[in-house]
Amino acid sequence: MRHLLSAADLDRDQALxxxxxxxxxxxxxxxxxxKLPALRGRTVVNLxxxxxxxxxxxxxxxxxxxxxxxxxxxxxxxxxxxxESLRDTVTTVAAMGVDGLVIRHHASGAPAQVADWVxxxxxxxxDGTHEHPTQALLDAxxxxxxxxxxxxxxxxIAGDLTHSRVVRSNxxxxxxxxxxxxxxxxxxxxxxxxxxxxxxxxxxTTYDFDAVLPDADAVMMLRVQKERMxxxxxxxxxxxxxxxxxxxxxxxxxPPNAVIAHPGPMNRGLEITADAADEARSLILDQVSxxxxxxxxxxxxxxxxxx
Amino acid sequence: MTDSYLIVGADVVGxxxxxxxxxxxxxxxxxxxxxxxxxxxxxxxxxxxALPGLVDLHTHLREPGREDAxxxxxxxxxxxxxxxxxxxxxxxxDPVTDTAEAxxxxxELGRQAGLVDVxxxxxxxxxxxxEQLAELGLMARSRARVRVFSDDGKCVQDARLMRxxxxxxxxxxxxxxxxxxxxxxxxxxxxxxxxxxxxxxxLPGWPGVAEEVIVARDVMLARHTGSRVHIAHVSTAGxxxxxxxxxxxxxxxxxxxxxxxxxxPVEKVATYDPTFKVNPPLRPAEDIAALREALADxxxxxxxxxHAPHARHDKEHAFAEAAFGMLGLEQALQVVHTVMVRAxxxxxxxxxxxMSTTPARIAGLDDQGGGLADGAPANLVLFDPAxxxxxxxxxxxxxxxxxxxxxxxxxxxxxxxxxxxxxxxxDGEVHA
Ligand SMILES: [Zn+2]
Numbered sequence: 185m186r187h188l189l190s191a192a193d194l195d196r197d198q199a200l201x202x203x204x205x206x207x208x209x210x211x212x213x214x215x216x217x218x219k220l221p222a223l224r225g226r227t228v229v230n231l232x233x234x235x236x237x238x239x240x241x242x243x244x245x246x247x248x249x250x251x252x253x254x255x256x257x258x259x260x261x262x263x264x265x266x267x268e269s270l271r272d273t274v275t276t277v278a279a280m281g282v283d284g285l286v287i288r289h290h291a292s293g294a295p296a297q298v299a300d301w302v303x304x305x306x307x308x309x310x311d312g313t314h315e316h317p318t319q320a321l322l323d324a325x326x327x328x329x330x331x332x333x334x335x336x337x338x339x340x341i342a343g344d345l346t347h348s349r350v351v352r353s354n355x356x357x358x359x360x361x362x363x364x365x366x367x368x369x370x371x372x373x374x375x376x377x378x379x380x381x382x383x384x385x386x387x388x389t390t391y392d393f394d395a396v397l398p399d400a401d402a403v404m405m406l407r408v409q410k411e412r413m414x415x416x417x418x419x420x421x422x423x424x425x426x427x428x429x430x431x432x433x434x435x436x437x438x439p440p441n442a443v444i445a446h447p448g449p450m451n452r453g454l455e456i457t458a459d460a461a462d463e464a465r466s467l468i469l470d471q472v473s474x475x476x477x478x479x480x481x482x483x484x485x486x487x488x489x490x491x
Numbered sequence: 492m493t494d495s496y497l498i499v500g501a502d503v504v505g506x507x508x509x510x511x512x513x514x515x516x517x518x519x520x521x522x523x524x525x526x527x528x529x530x531x532x533x534x535x536x537x538x539x540x541a542l543p544g545l546v547d548l549h550t551h552l553r554e555p556g557r558e559d560a561x562x563x564x565x566x567x568x569x570x571x572x573x574x575x576x577x578x579x580x581x582x583x584x585d586p587v588t589d590t591a592e593a594x595x596x597x598x599e600l601g602r603q604a605g606l607v608d609v610x611x612x613x614x615x616x617x618x619x620x621x622e623q624l625a626e627l628g629l630m631a632r633s634r635a636r637v638r639v640f641s642d643d644g645k646c647v648q649d650a651r652l653m654r655x656x657x658x659x660x661x662x663x664x665x666x667x668x669x670x671x672x673x674x675x676x677x678x679x680x681x682x683x684x685x686x687x688x689x690x691x692x693x694l695p696g697w698p699g700v701a702e703e704v705i706v707a708r709d710v711m712l713a714r715h716t717g718s719r720v721h722i723a724h725v726s727t728a729g730x731x732x733x734x735x736x737x738x739x740x741x742x743x744x745x746x747x748x749x750x751x752x753x754x755x756p757v758e759k760v761a762t763y764d765p766t767f768k769v770n771p772p773l774r775p776a777e778d779i780a781a782l783r784e785a786l787a788d789x790x791x792x793x794x795x796x797x798h799a800p801h802a803r804h805d806k807e808h809a810f811a812e813a814a815f816g817m818l819g820l821e822q823a824l825q826v827v828h829t830v831m832v833r834a835x836x837x838x839x840x841x842x843x844x845x846m847s848t849t850p851a852r853i854a855g856l857d858d859q860g861g862g863l864a865d866g867a868p869a870n871l872v873l874f875d876p877a878x879x880x881x882x883x884x885x886x887x888x889x890x891x892x893x894x895x896x897x898x899x900x901x902x903x904x905x906x907x908x909x910x911x912x913x914x915x916x917x918d919g920e921v922h923a
């Protein structure tokens with residue numbers, strides 16, 4: 185593995201190694217001096233074509249705690265409108281002697297294209313509606329810390345699947361780790377071709393959230409943007425919540441030791457009720473702190489700190 | 492350079508081996524080479540197929556406005572290299588070809604380049620805005636004699652305006668060429684065939700039905716108005732079904748398919764290589780099979796390239812943000828030969844119909860697309876079916892290099908092209 189562009193870049197051993205290293209990195213967070221020398225002299229650029237304070241800060245802290253020089257570049261706004269091509273932008277940045285490029289882009293596939301154009305290692309920090317592999321790693325990390333090895337466990341993912349990069353990476357990684365996955369959404373928010381895809385990739389889909397909750401070990405709620413209303417994806421927020429929200433009533437269907445995850449930011453009251461978000465079995469804050477540890481682990485393995 | 496050529500032993504489509512003398516711009520049939528004038532240049536055409544010069548109903552030449560991507564001269568050179576003797580230049584330039592003056596300018600620049608006849612396509616609506624009819628009649632009556640009208644790049648979405656355009660062009664035997672894309676079902680962000688692959692890749696989907704509903708609507712409008720409609724770059728099996736039905740009803744609809752839709756499957760976009768981003772998008776194998784069958788049985792009338800050159804920096808973006816389109820002029824005949832003739836689905840007389848005779852008829856060109864009879868205008872192409880060429884995008888005559896067949900081995904090669912008896916392609920060189 186040279187880059188981390190997709191969760192599919194990781195085989196089971198590599199994924200487990202990254203999660204194992206993340207456990208060690210997590211301990212650094214509790215030290216007084218939060219610094220490891222692993223990436224001293226290395227330069228990592230966070231090149232963000234789309235705002236995401238949470239992801240950018242998480243990568244920035246991860247790099248700094250590994251002693252890398254971290255630079256943030258915001259390239260927000262379409263490069264098309266600025267007259268410069270994506271290739272020009274990234275090759276210019278890479279020419280400054282960068283070892284790692286962490287890329288967030290509003291268009292699917294952009295980090296994969298960039299990896300063809302530069303010598304630096306490329307980490308996909310979220311591309312369009314495609315993938316967000318470090319999010320999947322931190323989700324798996326947080327869930328398995330609570331419920332143990334994911335092999336054979338049943339993870340239910342519910343929400344706007346069509347527009348979610350989180351779900352695509354999670355699907356791949358959870359299958360690699362041996363979990364059983366069920367996707368839940370109204371038909372309008374299921375990705376196109378989901379039937380053939382689920383058959384080939386070995387996951388289940390359903391429109392009936394209630395039916396799968398009693399059998400879940402973990403349930404992951406995806407953000408539903410209110411803008412989807414204008415696309416006619418569902419009639420009203422109220423109807424969405426009744427059909428697909430993690431409501432107080434649905435919580436009762438969930439086994440007591442099952443956990444709740446949400447990659448954030450949440451729409452409290454739409455896809456998840458305040459009760460669910462704040463329950464003891466909710467992993468939502470764990471996920472945020474795990475983000476730094478997982479990203480430290482990824483940067484450490486990719487940038488040769490392990491050698 | 493001499494202006495007469497003696498072509499010896501070509502396989503003339505529909506009649507077998509023959510010798511052709513090209514002199515004074517026309518074809519002269521000769522029994523033997525000894526009938527030819529002494530200064531005629533002799534071309535040994537043993538093993539070569541002779542077809543009437545190809546006519547492309549759908550070419551983007553980018554001039555005026557984007558001369559960094561293509562000019563009328565460079566696009567004409569690519570056309571000659573591909574065996575074309577006439578091209579229809581789409582109206583979506585900057586400024587748009589929506590007046591008589593703009594159309595005449597394109598025609599004149601084509602004449603100056605001198606490699607193929609460049610016939611401007613007129614816009615259906617002013618500035619392609621889809622709101623008011625452009626001056627269709629003035630373009631038709633201009634020296635450019637515009638007969639094909641299209642807002643290509645955009646669909647004429649307003650059904651009432653489409654109806655009026657179809658009615659209006661009847662006065663001068665025009666035809667409206669529709670880029671069929673319902674913009675509510677496939678908006679401007681739609682960039683890959685909607686299906687399993689777009690779902691996995693997270694690319695905004697362009698569903699086949701967005702084309703099919705417009706094709707269905709427009710054939711009904713053609714029936715209602717008694718006018719001719721032409722469907723540009725048909726890409727789905729569903730559209731083929733509608734066309735088959737419409738033709739069975741006697742509705743005056745014609746349709747074209749591109750070389751890339753005949754050959755390249757949707758899987759080409761799996762690496763997000765923007766070379767393969769095109770509108771309409773590459774489709775799955777089932778659609779490709781239906782398109783080939785429809786071309787072979789005549790449901791689809793013509794092959795048209797939708798040659799769409801782009802400057803490198805307009806393609807070096809994230810897939811969703813890169814420009815739509817790929818090159819097509821230089822490889823069109825090779826592709827049709829490879830996927831249709833070699834596969835046994837079409838013979839050379841069908842290729843002649845689909846790439847020369849029928850497009851010339853649709854576009855109302857009387858000096859193109861004829862046969863190679865004695866006295867006919869000497870517009871022809873010599874094709875070597877035995878050659879096998881690995882495409883190199885850097886060897887293109889186009890100013891752009893967004894060639895989807897780069898690195899692909901295609902069967903056959905264009906050996907020579909003649910425009911009114913003058914060699915525009917010979918010995919691997921394009922000659923103005
Ligand atoms: Zn078009």
